[in-house]
Amino acid sequence: MDAELLELQQQFESAQQAKSSVRLSERNVVELVHKLQELHFLDSDILHTVTGKEYITRDHLRHEIEAEIRKSGRVSLIDLSDAVGVDLYHVESQAQAVVVGDPGLAIVNGEIISDSYWDSAAEEIDEKLQECSQIALAELAAQLRVGSELVVSVVEPRLGKIIKGRLEGGQLYTPAYVSRICAMVRGAARGITVPTNLATVWNSLQQLLQDTDGANGVSVEGAFFQSQFNGLVKEGEVLGSLRAGVQWTPAVFAHAQRASVDSFFSQNSYISYDVLQKLAIPQPKQYLQSRYPEGIALDGVFVHPSMVEMLDAAIEDAIEHGNWIDSLSVLPTYVGPQDVSKILSLCPSVQREIKAAKAIVMGESCIFSNSYVKAMFDRVEKDMDTLSLSSLASQGQPIDLCSAHESKGRPAAASFSEMKEISDEGGSRKFVSEKSSKKKRGKSAKSGPTEDDTDNYESLPTKVKKNQRKSKDTNSLDASDMKSGSKKGLDKTKEDSLNIISEEWIAQRILALAPDLGDLGVEPEDPHALIRHLSNHLRPMLLDSWKKKRNTVLLENSERRRRLLDNLQKQLDEAVLDIQLYEKALDLFEDDPATSVILHKHLLKTMATPVVDKLISTLVIDNKLKNGVEVGENESPETASLSSADRISLSKSLPGSLSVKAQAVLDALEGKVVDTFMIALRAMTEESGLLLKKLDKKLERTLLHSYRKDLTAQVSSETDAVALLPKIVALLYLQFYNKALQAPGRAISAAASRLKNKLPDSTYKVLMDYHAATVTLLALQSAATGDEEDCTSDRILSKKEFLESKMPELKGLVLTSRSS
Amino acid sequence: MEGWDPSTKSSLTQIPLLSTRAGPRDGAQWTQRLKEEYRSLIAYTSMNKSNDNDWFRISAANPEGTRWTGSCWYVHNLRRYEFQLQFDIPVTYPATAPEIELPQLDGKTHKMYRGGKICLTVHFKPLWAKNCPRFGIAHALCLGLAPWLAAEVPVLVDSGMIKHKDDEASSAAAES
Numbered sequence: 001m002d003a004e005l006l007e008l009q010q011q012f013e014s015a016q017q018a019k020s021s022v023r024l025s026e027r028n029v030v031e032l033v034h035k036l037q038e039l040h041f042l043d044s045d046i047l048h049t050v051t052g053k054e055y056i057t058r059d060h061l062r063h064e065i066e067a068e069i070r071k072s073g074r075v076s077l078i079d080l081s082d083a084v085g086v087d088l089y090h091v092e093s094q095a096q097a098v099v100v101g102d103p104g105l106a107i108v109n110g111e112i113i114s115d116s117y118w119d120s121a122a123e124e125i126d127e128k129l130q131e132c133s134q135i136a137l138a139e140l141a142a143q144l145r146v147g148s149e150l151v152v153s154v155v156e157p158r159l160g161k162i163i164k165g166r167l168e169g170g171q172l173y174t175p176a177y178v179s180r181i182c183a184m185v186r187g188a189a190r191g192i193t194v195p196t197n198l199a200t201v202w203n204s205l206q207q208l209l210q211d212t213d214g215a216n217g218v219s220v221e222g223a224f225f226q227s228q229f230n231g232l233v234k235e236g237e238v239l240g241s242l243r244a245g246v247q248w249t250p251a252v253f254a255h256a257q258r259a260s261v262d263s264f265f266s267q268n269s270y271i272s273y274d275v276l277q278k279l280a281i282p283q284p285k286q287y288l289q290s291r292y293p294e295g296i297a298l299d300g301v302f303v304h305p306s307m308v309e310m311l312d313a314a315i316e317d318a319i320e321h322g323n324w325i326d327s328l329s330v331l332p333t334y335v336g337p338q339d340v341s342k343i344l345s346l347c348p349s350v351q352r353e354i355k356a357a358k359a360i361v362m363g364e365s366c367i368f369s370n371s372y373v374k375a376m377f378d379r380v381e382k383d384m385d386t387l388s389l390s391s392l393a394s395q396g397q398p399i400d401l402c403s404a405h406e407s408k409g410r411p412a413a414a415s416f417s418e419m420k421e422i423s424d425e426g427g428s429r430k431f432v433s434e435k436s437s438k439k440k441r442g443k444s445a446k447s448g449p450t451e452d453d454t455d456n457y458e459s460l461p462t463k464v465k466k467n468q469r470k471s472k473d474t475n476s477l478d479a480s481d482m483k484s485g486s487k488k489g490l491d492k493t494k495e496d497s498l499n500i501i502s503e504e505w506i507a508q509r510i511l512a513l514a515p516d517l518g519d520l521g522v523e524p525e526d527p528h529a530l531i532r533h534l535s536n537h538l539r540p541m542l543l544d545s546w547k548k549k550r551n552t553v554l555l556e557n558s559e560r561r562r563r564l565l566d567n568l569q570k571q572l573d574e575a576v577l578d579i580q581l582y583e584k585a586l587d588l589f590e591d592d593p594a595t596s597v598i599l600h601k602h603l604l605k606t607m608a609t610p611v612v613d614k615l616i617s618t619l620v621i622d623n624k625l626k627n628g629v630e631v632g633e634n635e636s637p638e639t640a641s642l643s644s645a646d647r648i649s650l651s652k653s654l655p656g657s658l659s660v661k662a663q664a665v666l667d668a669l670e671g672k673v674v675d676t677f678m679i680a681l682r683a684m685t686e687e688s689g690l691l692l693k694k695l696d697k698k699l700e701r702t703l704l705h706s707y708r709k710d711l712t713a714q715v716s717s718e719t720d721a722v723a724l725l726p727k728i729v730a731l732l733y734l735q736f737y738n739k740a741l742q743a744p745g746r747a748i749s750a751a752a753s754r755l756k757n758k759l760p761d762s763t764y765k766v767l768m769d770y771h772a773a774t775v776t777l778l779a780l781q782s783a784a785t786g787d788e789e790d791c792t793s794d795r796i797l798s799k800k801e802f803l804e805s806k807m808p809e810l811k812g813l814v815l816t817s818r819s820s
Numbered sequence: 821m822e823g824w825d826p827s828t829k830s831s832l833t834q835i836p837l838l839s840t841r842a843g844p845r846d847g848a849q850w851t852q853r854l855k856e857e858y859r860s861l862i863a864y865t866s867m868n869k870s871n872d873n874d875w876f877r878i879s880a881a882n883p884e885g886t887r888w889t890g891s892c893w894y895v896h897n898l899r900r901y902e903f904q905l906q907f908d909i910p911v912t913y914p915a916t917a918p919e920i921e922l923p924q925l926d927g928k929t930h931k932m933y934r935g936g937k938i939c940l941t942v943h944f945k946p947l948w949a950k951n952c953p954r955f956g957i958a959h960a961l962c963l964g965l966a967p968w969l970a971a972e973v974p975v976l977v978d979s980g981m982i983k984h985k986d987d988e989a990s991s992a993a994a995e996s
Contacts, residue, residue: 008858020869
């Protein structure tokens, strides 16, 4: 048996002998304690833990609380109640008691916090602040899990002691950081030369900070920049003005602004608001008015009074010299139309001249002196003459006019010449038939072209008018019955011509006369506005004068028509009477048809043709006058000698029924019977309102008498042997038949033979001999026109001599027979 | 270990385990084993005492420590029933569990072999075999006898097979 085993045996023995501990159940214990309390063996205020397994006295609880606080300096009541295991209610009441008993403690939001805790927290904050140079209070509050207000209340008293920094807008900064930011702000503010919104500057600074500090860079609030900036401004480290708290205008910018405005304004004596807008001056008008009180503020520009003076002088000059001026050309381009009128209203001379009716303002900016307008009016009026007349000439063809004035934008000279050409063309087209007829007549045709050359752009109708004026004394007929008709025509044409003098036309004329006007449009989209204004101004006056002129022309025309028709009537009377007279003589030859035909033809050719020519051409002129056309005065109707083709064309130009009648007359003229011609002629004259006188006995006698006298005088003075014979024959007819005979050479023998039984034989013989000699002479003459050496010339000479020897005999025959 | 009540289980885990595999015939090895047996018994006893759950007294009846005698008791209806306890260490120990005898109850219950050896539960034998040689006397008492007493004594008392010694005295007095 070893000792150890024995030992163990004894140990086991003693273990078995040891008294076993007695155990009470919890319930029993609780009841026991309760019993003890009932029996007042214990203090009444015994607390128990939340688990209910422990009893605790208040003093102990307080001790425990104090111990907990001492641990960290800050304890939440809820945590405390967990840690102590006592109901929150008791913990709170005891904590209250603890805090009241210790001034270094405070209950904040259910937490007990000691001053020492704050001190240590402040130290931590300071440490962190020195590290980061900037901390947001909100961040701190979140970190400490307290309200930011509390943080502020804690941090503020410790600033400068524990925390070496500065509190600004909810942020803590170290002085070094503050000075750095300050330096940045100063640099930025000094670098700014144009007005800037500070917020954008702060943003860029923030960006810069973040870039330099890297990802862990602290963010700086704009407010901090702003406060630094405000400080700098207050200290005068940066110069400028702050508007609305954010808009910073540096002093250097304001200075530059002012300098540039000053220099521009002093150099140009005007400045546009646009320029100021570009210089970022928000209210240019007020700015300028406050800076330059003497200046004049217009709608778009600000001008110095000297500008007005200059304009005034220019206008005065223009008015004095009877010219015009566009104020816009004098003023700078910035000056708009509405401003121009304003400036003009400020010009003393303009006001004075307008008041004195010496100048007219047109198109807002242009000033015309009255003398200039007057000159323009005169010239346009002159042009208008050509227009009005040519327009009358070309009634129903206004296209010609339009084309004539189409030459708008050409240079003046070119447009002049072209216009002249065109109008000449138009004119000549209209007068082509007339002209050709004139040439045939050969008299006045020359004057037309020459005048055309000399007269520059007084185009054709004008000279026609002149011509007509010359001819007015030659043509005159009573035309009182035609007046009413011409009046009607006048009214009608007046209406037309009112339209013809349109604004466009006037504008074109003005443009042609003064092309410089066209270049200066007031409104760029309408370069001819100025001209339009001017033409508007001129038009009423032009219309007035045109009407006046037109009336005089029409009056003149009617006067001339009257005279023309008078004249025509007179001539017609004479001629027709003559024809009738001669016609009677033709009755003698009715038994001899061959001779009769010859005689008829001769009569129609010699007597009727001039009558018809005269009638037709006069009627044509009359017709033109009636329509208001100026007719050349050199177209003297008595000179007319027309071919049959001319006659037909002229007669066709006559109005309707008259034309038909005229053609009938012409047909009759080509015929062989005088009677039919007379009938046709009568019809035509009736149609044209003229009278044909009938031949009565008395009139016939006087006519015959005068004819005979005339013839006798002719015979007695006649020296040409050949020409004597018809006259002798005519005189003999007059003596024996008392009829006036017009006989061509071919009919002489027939006519002479008819006198056989009337004359004494000797006389008859003499006549017949003479006749035979004349015939042979004429035959010889007609055959001899080739060779001089022929003996015919000798024979002609001898025949002539024979005839001439016979002449006195023949003359004596006639003259004696008449006297007997 | 399921099937054991929680208090048994907790006390079982607190009993120190043994390590020496030796029977009564192994000489010094057996002495070593015996020491371990004592240690575990001391631990178990002190544990029972501290838990106010002391229920047996045993001691070695011979110096070799192969025969043990003592007593055990059980409290039922506030009465303490005490029985004599004895067992031998078998030669095949520790492979074979010791057979605990309660001679006073021999013939009083059928859950018992002849000679008063208690009939251990079906759970005990495999558990012992599994934990050989770590289980010792203390484990046999804890896992074998204690549950048996808790199961059988109330039945025996209620059936009147056993009587409290006070009742026996009174009944004897009444008989006398």
